[in-house]
Amino acid sequence: xxxxxxxxxxxxxxxxxxxxxxxxxxxxxxxxxxxxxxxxxxxxxxxxxxxxxxxxxxxxxxxxxxxxxxxxxxxxxxxxxxxxxxxxxxxxxxxxxxxxxxxxxxxxxxxxxxxxxxxxxxxxx
Numbered sequence: 001x002x003x004x005x006x007x008x009x010x011x012x013x014x015x016x017x018x019x020x021x022x023x024x025x026x027x028x029x030x031x032x033x034x035x036x037x038x039x040x041x042x043x044x045x046x047x048x049x050x051x052x053x054x055x056x057x058x059x060x061x062x063x064x065x066x067x068x069x070x071x072x073x074x075x076x077x078x079x080x081x082x083x084x085x086x087x088x089x090x091x092x093x094x095x096x097x098x099x100x101x102x103x104x105x106x107x108x109x110x111x112x113x114x115x116x117x118x119x120x121x122x123x124x125x
Contacts, residue, residue: 001034001042001044001073001116002014002034004112004116005034005036005109005112008108008112010036010037010105010108010109010112011036011037011038012034012035012036012037012042013034013035014033014034015031015032015033016031016032016034016035017029017030017031018030018031018032018035018061018065018067019065020064020065021064021065021066022064030061030064030065032061035067036071036109037105037106037109039067039068039069039105039106040067040069040070040071040106040109041058041061041062041065041067041069041070041071042070042071042073043057043058043061043070043071043072043073044073044074044075045072045073045074045075045076046074046075046076047074047076048076048077048078049074049076049077049078049080050072050074050080050082054072054074055072055082055084058070058072058084059084059086062084062085062086063086066088068085068086068087068088069083069084069085069106070083070084070085070086071083071084071109071113072084073113073117079117080117081113081114081117083110
């Protein structure tokens with residue numbers, strides 16, 4: 001996934017250590033599978049399908065970090081993609097709002113991810 005996104009000119013980092021915040025204080029850390037454009041957590045799974053615990057994991061990452069948007073991508077028998085949002089206004093004071101340019105980058109990311117899923121289906125992986 002890192003290769004595909006990088007080839008599309010999208011900034012992506014793998015296994016990113018992120019601070020775990022609670023009431024404005026750092027209480028630990030977690031590792032996001034991928035962070036895209038410094039604004040989206042991408043959690044990758046290889047399971048029979050997306051299940052509640054996968055969703056809970058990503059939602060907890062969003063609640064505990066400065067990230068508002070997360071994508072849960074499953075590469076199992078039925079590839080699937082789920083978008084989750086948890087607004088920072090519900091967590092703590094936000095430093096910077098999403099700009100229209102940020103929104104366009106996220107739309108571009110969705111396009112790349114959808115093409116990747118279609119490619120996986122065609123290859124029978």
